[in-house]
Amino acid sequence: MAEFKLNRDKLGELVKALKGEGYRVVAPVEQERTFVFEEVDDPGEIRLDVLRTKRSIKGWFFPRVEPTLSYEFDGQSVTCKSDLPESPPKTVIIGCRPCDAASLPMLDKLFDWDYRDEYWFKRREATTVISVACDAPDSYCFCTSVGGAPDGTAGADLVMKKTSSGDYLLEPATEKGTAIVEAAKSALDPATGNEEILVGEVPQRFDLGAVKPWLDDNFDHEYWKEISYKCLSCGVCAFVCPTCHCFDIQDESTLERGVRLKSWDSCCLPIFTRHGSGHNPRSTRDTRYRQRVMHKFTYYVDKFGVTACVGCGRCSAACPIDMNICTVVAGAAKLAETST
Amino acid sequence: MRLEEVIDEAPGIRTLKLAFQDEAAGENFSFKAGQFGLYSVFGEGECTFCIASPPTRKGYIECSFQEVGRVTNALRQLEVGDTLGFRGPYGNWFPLDEMKGKNIIFVGMGIGLAPVRCVIWNCLDLRADFSDITIIVGSRNVDLLPYKPELKQWEEMSDVNLVKTVDPGGETPDWDGKVGFVPTVVEQLAPSPDNAVVIICGPPIGIKFTLVSLEKLGFSPDQVYTTLENKMKCGLGKCGRCNVGNVYVCKDGPVFTAAQIRALPQEF
Numbered sequence: 001m002a003e004f005k006l007n008r009d010k011l012g013e014l015v016k017a018l019k020g021e022g023y024r025v026v027a028p029v030e031q032e033r034t035f036v037f038e039e040v041d042d043p044g045e046i047r048l049d050v051l052r053t054k055r056s057i058k059g060w061f062f063p064r065v066e067p068t069l070s071y072e073f074d075g076q077s078v079t080c081k082s083d084l085p086e087s088p089p090k091t092v093i094i095g096c097r098p099c100d101a102a103s104l105p106m107l108d109k110l111f112d113w114d115y116r117d118e119y120w121f122k123r124r125e126a127t128t129v130i131s132v133a134c135d136a137p138d139s140y141c142f143c144t145s146v147g148g149a150p151d152g153t154a155g156a157d158l159v160m161k162k163t164s165s166g167d168y169l170l171e172p173a174t175e176k177g178t179a180i181v182e183a184a185k186s187a188l189d190p191a192t193g194n195e196e197i198l199v200g201e202v203p204q205r206f207d208l209g210a211v212k213p214w215l216d217d218n219f220d221h222e223y224w225k226e227i228s229y230k231c232l233s234c235g236v237c238a239f240v241c242p243t244c245h246c247f248d249i250q251d252e253s254t255l256e257r258g259v260r261l262k263s264w265d266s267c268c269l270p271i272f273t274r275h276g277s278g279h280n281p282r283s284t285r286d287t288r289y290r291q292r293v294m295h296k297f298t299y300y301v302d303k304f305g306v307t308a309c310v311g312c313g314r315c316s317a318a319c320p321i322d323m324n325i326c327t328v329v330a331g332a333a334k335l336a337e338t339s340t
Numbered sequence: 341m342r343l344e345e346v347i348d349e350a351p352g353i354r355t356l357k358l359a360f361q362d363e364a365a366g367e368n369f370s371f372k373a374g375q376f377g378l379y380s381v382f383g384e385g386e387c388t389f390c391i392a393s394p395p396t397r398k399g400y401i402e403c404s405f406q407e408v409g410r411v412t413n414a415l416r417q418l419e420v421g422d423t424l425g426f427r428g429p430y431g432n433w434f435p436l437d438e439m440k441g442k443n444i445i446f447v448g449m450g451i452g453l454a455p456v457r458c459v460i461w462n463c464l465d466l467r468a469d470f471s472d473i474t475i476i477v478g479s480r481n482v483d484l485l486p487y488k489p490e491l492k493q494w495e496e497m498s499d500v501n502l503v504k505t506v507d508p509g510g511e512t513p514d515w516d517g518k519v520g521f522v523p524t525v526v527e528q529l530a531p532s533p534d535n536a537v538v539i540i541c542g543p544p545i546g547i548k549f550t551l552v553s554l555e556k557l558g559f560s561p562d563q564v565y566t567t568l569e570n571k572m573k574c575g576l577g578k579c580g581r582c583n584v585g586n587v588y589v590c591k592d593g594p595v596f597t598a599a600q601i602r603a604l605p606q607e608f
Contacts, residue, residue: 071382071383073382073383076419076421076422076423077423078382078423078425080382080425110577110578111578113577113578113591114576114577114591115576115577115578117578219605245578245580246579246580246581247573247574247578247579247580248573248579248581249385249386249573249574249579250385251380251381251382251383251384251385251386253382253383258382258383260380260382260386265579265580265581267580267581267583272571272581273570273571273581274571275408275569275570275571276387276408276409276411276412276571277406277408278408279544281570281584281607281608282607287607291583291607294605295580295583298586299583299585299586302586303586303588
């Protein structure tokens with residue numbers, strides 16, 4: 001239950017209070033005719049009303065490009081140093097959606113599988129996530145079909161819920177969330193308990209329980225060719241997706257020094273699985289698109305017990321030729337229905 | 341790592357012997373047969389190869405590779421004394437403990453002999469632990485057979501049965517081995533599946549047809565172990581590149597039984 005609320009006009013004070021406590025504040029802002037998460041100086045730029053930013057928040061934990069180690073050449077010898085960021089800045093991300101927040105514990109499972117990915121976890125530990133519940137989801141949203149909700153708390157340290165007066169109730173979900181409420185006390189007012197909370201509805205688009213068994217049995221189905229015919233293998237879906245996490249490792253150097261970089265990659269891209277010999281197990285678009293859906297909706301489930309999709313709809317909204325993963329998966333669920 | 345020795349096995353195939361620059365790290369380094377590492381040329385990138393030397397020999401590791409692209413080309417430019425990167429060991433391993441007392445049949449085709457060679461020497465170094473050892477080696481032609489001096493050693497061992505073969509058309513006038521594709525040679529040799537285990541590696545099509553021959557001879561897919569080579573980058577189960585079905589080749593493999601491979605979507 002929310003003890004405090006943020007008055008609609010006090011967002012600036014909240015940001016000031018957080019900055020005063022040493023937090024870097026990241027929030028959705030308008031940039032080049034779209035909305036992205038950026039570090040904020042002027043709280044007037046913050047857009048809590050934006051349903052769906054172009055890119056997800058994953059870049060704040062898993063940067064698009066980052067160095068893993070640097071090296072210098074000296075004759076036949078090479079000296080290396082690690083580029084692991086030992087102390088990432090204390091950060092608060094404010095204004096993501098519950099689906100965005102849900103992607104974080106989902107990815108934690110992979111990044112902690114046997115080898116703990118410190119690049120990810122150091123940033124996770126340094127970051128507090130404040131999500132804003134959705135009062136106006138759209139037709140691309142399908143969080144409720146993949147175990148989420150427009151007011152879900154998974155992955156969020158604090159959930160802000162919009163009320164009919166335009167103020168936001170603050171519901172801490174973790175100790176970090178409580179710490180934020182403490183840090184921001186000066187900008188908050190006590191909740192009355194009578195506020196009318198606005199939470200939108202996201203109708204269920206498919207039965208997730210029917211999807212996995214169908215995927216497990218239909219690897220060679222014609223369906224994959226049919227639904228991927230238009231796919232350009234451009235990779236935009238993976239780029240904007242909160243749960244896509246495949247990456248590449250490349251060296252870049254001069255004659256004197258260099259760096260080993262980790263950067264975003266995608267199973268949709270044509271040479272993702274190409275061997276040095278030229279052999280490519282996924283040389284066609286249908287095999288690649290199938291991999292994307294399979295990985296998210298069955299392989300990840302087998303490995304980590306959770307679907308690797310949060311239903312945010314970004315991939316569908318961003319796709320240049322309107323491919324829609326929700327429609328694809330709903331189609332599979334439909335086929336599952338008709339075949340039994 | 342410091343490059344200690346360069347051995348040209350065959351046209352395009354080279355073995356590098358590497359020593360640890362940090363001696364303490366070298367002394368503490370251990371691995372199991374079947375595991376792999378990522379070898380890098382700083383400035384060019386990393387490459388995944390199995391560790392081709394056996395874990396029973398300390399102080400150095402070896403990798404064998406075919407030149408196919410940017411990093412393997414850069415590896416071939418290295419000279420003795422140059423510095424390389426290495427990280428590992430990663431992946432799972434051949435369960436040799438479960439194979440004690442059994443007849444081991446090794447099948448290595450072309451560069452696929454590299455991971456098998458590691459296990460061969462591991463077993464030979466612990467010879468008393470295993471029963472009969474058969475080694476079947478095949479390649480497109482005589483020139484392309486890797487580890488030629490070692491093939492001779494194995495041939496001369498009285499407690500090892502070495503069978504070497506080249507594809508039809510790949511023989512030379514003085515070739516004293518068989519002529520025939522490996523699956524055919526395996527069928528002709530007709531090893532018994534009783535108390536036996538097969539360790540095989542080679543090009544996907546070679547493995548596929550040899551499995552057919554082995555099944556004709558009565559081997560069950562659980563008795564046959566292979567190592568999958570997939571494109572890998574991180575080696576740690578994070579980057580997603582080697583994901584096939586619900587396994588990650590770098591973590592759940594690269595060693596799999598034929599039964600496990602059959603259960604995967606055939607896209608590797």
